[in-house]
Amino acid sequence: xxxxxxFALAVAVLLxxxxxxxxxxxxxxxxxxxDMGYADVGVQGCKDIPTPHLDALxxxxxxxxSGYVSGPYCSPTRAGLxxxxxxxxxxxxxxxxxxxxxxxxTETTMADRFRAAGYRTALVGKWHLGNxxxxxxxxxxxxxxxxxxxxxxxxxxxxxxxxxTTPAGDKAYLTDALAREAVEFINRSKANPFFLYxxxxxxxxxxQADDPRLKKFAGIADQRRRTYAAMMSAMDxxxxxxxxxxxxxxxxxxxxxxxxxxxxxxxMKGTTINGSVNTPLRGSKRTTLEGGVRVPFFVSWxxxxxxxxxxxxxxxxxxxxxxxLAAAGVGVKPEWKLEGADLLPYLTGKTAAPHDALYWRFGSxxxxxxxxxxxxxxxxxxxxxxxxxxxxxxxxxxxxxEATDLAVKQPDRVRELQTAWDAWNKANVPPLWGGGxxx
Numbered sequence: 001x002x003x004x005x006x007f008a009l010a011v012a013v014l015l016x017x018x019x020x021x022x023x024x025x026x027x028x029x030x031x032x033x034x035d036m037g038y039a040d041v042g043v044q045g046c047k048d049i050p051t052p053h054l055d056a057l058x059x060x061x062x063x064x065x066s067g068y069v070s071g072p073y074c075s076p077t078r079a080g081l082x083x084x085x086x087x088x089x090x091x092x093x094x095x096x097x098x099x100x101x102x103x104x105x106t107e108t109t110m111a112d113r114f115r116a117a118g119y120r121t122a123l124v125g126k127w128h129l130g131n132x133x134x135x136x137x138x139x140x141x142x143x144x145x146x147x148x149x150x151x152x153x154x155x156x157x158x159x160x161x162x163x164x165t166t167p168a169g170d171k172a173y174l175t176d177a178l179a180r181e182a183v184e185f186i187n188r189s190k191a192n193p194f195f196l197y198x199x200x201x202x203x204x205x206x207x208q209a210d211d212p213r214l215k216k217f218a219g220i221a222d223q224r225r226r227t228y229a230a231m232m233s234a235m236d237x238x239x240x241x242x243x244x245x246x247x248x249x250x251x252x253x254x255x256x257x258x259x260x261x262x263x264x265x266x267x268m269k270g271t272t273i274n275g276s277v278n279t280p281l282r283g284s285k286r287t288t289l290e291g292g293v294r295v296p297f298f299v300s301w302x303x304x305x306x307x308x309x310x311x312x313x314x315x316x317x318x319x320x321x322x323x324x325l326a327a328a329g330v331g332v333k334p335e336w337k338l339e340g341a342d343l344l345p346y347l348t349g350k351t352a353a354p355h356d357a358l359y360w361r362f363g364s365x366x367x368x369x370x371x372x373x374x375x376x377x378x379x380x381x382x383x384x385x386x387x388x389x390x391x392x393x394x395x396x397x398x399x400x401x402e403a404t405d406l407a408v409k410q411p412d413r414v415r416e417l418q419t420a421w422d423a424w425n426k427a428n429v430p431p432l433w434g435g436g437x438x439x
Contacts, residue, residue, distance in 0.1 A: 025193045026301065027255040028114065028324045029242070032081070032197075033235060033296070034074065034126065034204040035285060037265030037276030040232060041296050045279075048220060049229040053240030057259055058298040061305045062347055066314040066396075067297020068369075069263055072286055072362055074151050075128045077262045077317060078199070082109040082129070082140075084321030084338040088361050089427060094434025095128070095151060101433045102130015103140065108336070110321050111141025114195040117330045122185045123147060125178050125199035138164060142197075146181040153201055155208040155231075173210045175202045175231070179238030183245045190249050193328070198242065202235040203228055205272055210234070228275035253303045256327050258320050261295040268382050282402045287378045288360045288367040289402055301327070305347045313353045314369055319343050359424045363434075364388040368421040372397035375417035391418070 040046050042055040043063060070086055071077035079092040082103070087093065096102045103109070111121040122144040123137045128151045130136070137145040146168065148160050155174040162168055170177050182198050189196075209230030216233060220226040239259070246252045265276025268284035283289025297315065299305060304327075318340030325332055326342040341354035357370040365388060367376040374394045380387050393407040393414050407414050 024254075025117075025119075025328050026304075027193055027246075027251060028119070028195045028328065029246075029255055029257045030081070030110075030195075030197050030320060030324075031239060031242070031257065031259045032078075032125075032199045033259070033261040034199075034201050035263065035266055035274055035276065036203060036232075036261035036296060037267070037278050038281050038291065038294060038296065039277045039279045040203075040228075040265065044296055046277075048225075049217075049232050051232065051236040053236045053243060054259065054296075054298075057239060057243060057257065057300055058296075059308050060302055061257070061298060061300030061307060062309045062311050064297040064299070064315050065310060065312045067260055067295055068293050068314060068316045068358055069260065069295055070293075070316055070318055070358075070360065071263065072288055072292035072360070072365075073263050074126075074204075076362075078129055079103050079107075081317045081320060082111070082197075083107050084110070084318055084336070084340045086318065086339055086359065086428070088431075089337075089339075089429065091429050091432035093362065093431035096130060096433060098433065099132055102132065102135040104432070105134055109141045110324070111137075111195065111197070113141070113321070113325060113330065114328070115141050115143065117325075117328055118193065119328070120144075120189045120192060120194040121197075122189075122194070123197045123199065124181045124185065125197075126151070126153070126201045126204075127199070136165065144185060147178065147199070148201075152204050152206070154206060155201075173234065175200060175234040175238055176210075179241045182238070182242050186242070186245050186249065186251070190251060195324075200235050200238070203231045203274055203276065205274055207231070207274060222275065224273070224275035226275075253301075256299075256301040256304075256324060258299055258324075260297040260317055264291045264293060264295060267291065268379075269384065270381055280401050283378065283382050287382050288362055288365040288376050289378045289382060290374075290396070290400065291382075292378075293360060293367070299323075299343065299347065304344075311346075313346065314358055315343060315354055316340065316358055319354065357420055357424075359421060361425060361428060363431075366421060366425075368417050368424070369396070370417060370420065373413060373417065374402070375414060375421065376402070393417070 042051045043058045069077040070080040075095040076087045079087040115121050123142045125147040127149045131149045207227040213230035217226045217229040263285045266285040278291035281291040283291030322340045323343040360367040392405040394402045
């Protein structure tokens with residue numbers, strides 16, 4: 001009888017255990033802004049655009065002041081995010097343009113990983129990783145999709161807005177529609193663990209805002225900046241709705257939230273600009289200067305990650321996948337070749353830096369940051385010239401604006417960083433499409 005009871009108890013533990021584990025696994029929400037300026041959030045020093053909900057999100061967790069992305073514009077960053085690997089490892093170096101271009105089908109996405117772990121998965125917003133049938137979101141691990149496939153979209157026109165593969169016919173202001181869909185997905189999925197990738201197209205061009213929000217910023221004289229402010233405000237409202245839904249459902253402490261921009265603000269003359277501000281950084285979207293790759297970057301998980309913390313250690317969007325997998329209890333296999341770091345130990349007391357170095361390659365542009373030192377070649381359009389700069393060295397701790405080139409004074413450090421970058425670059429492949437010499 002005792003043996004039979006013990007056997008029954010063991011069976012019960014086996015049956016109940018996985019259910020308890022599933023209930024305790026955190027939800028994961030990854031929110032990405034588009035073409036945001038480094039200085040355009042209140043907690044980053046913005047004065048003319050109130051962002052109370054983004055500020056609250058930042059203060060509920062850790063704000064990384066040296067948060068980076070692996071690409072200086074849209075699609076490469078997203079490819080790196082969803083794979084946890086430098087996108088140059090598989091040729092996704094530039095934005096796709098043709099129908100046959102996009103995230104290689106040989107790559108496994110974050111949505112694939114989470115769906116395999118039993119999560120409900122959704123993309124709400126911008127895809128920009130391929131239009132062909134085999135590359136669309138629901139073929140890349142997402143159970144649900146509402147949004148658009150390309151790199152930009154009109155904020156008022158419904159053409160091109162899809163629910164799955166079917167035209168949605170949605171006529172709401174697009175940022176508001178994305179907020180609504182994100183909230184509805186949470187409502188449908190709240191009983192079990194879910195992964196939500198909320199990819200806003202705000203504040204990417206076209207510069208379009210609704211009249212009520214434009215009126216809020218009537219005091220901003222510059223029309224482009226005024227529209228940008230209204231668009232930022234819409235995205236902030238949307239973040240507030242998502243955060244409010246999590247709170248209303250009692251999910252806040254069981255939801256790991258990431259927020260970052262896909263690249264720096266586009267401020268470079270001669271290119272399409274949106275009114276963003278990257279102060280105190282130099283450079284713009286499309287460059288490997290800090291203004292192109294250093295972005296607002298927040299991680300929130302109340303009760304698990306310290307609140308109100310600021311951390312200047314360099315992190316990158318490649319870290320999102322391994323961090324989220326660790327939080328969900330999913331073991332990372334060596335053959336996945338993930339290159340991000342699990343940030344959880346560093347968020348909870350580990351004092352070392354998560355990375356020995358961070359790397360960039362974008363055609364003829366390159367960069368490496370190791371400690372406080374950065375070696376970089378960048379697009380001279382940032383200085384009103386043409387071509388690519390000479391190799392320059394900056395001490396970011398003393399010179400965040402990359403104003404004083406120390407390459408001539410410190411040739412040994414230049415050689416050290418160039419050697420490290422060259423070693424990293426050996427594992428990269430030629431770009432599958434796009435211009436620029438990969439070197």
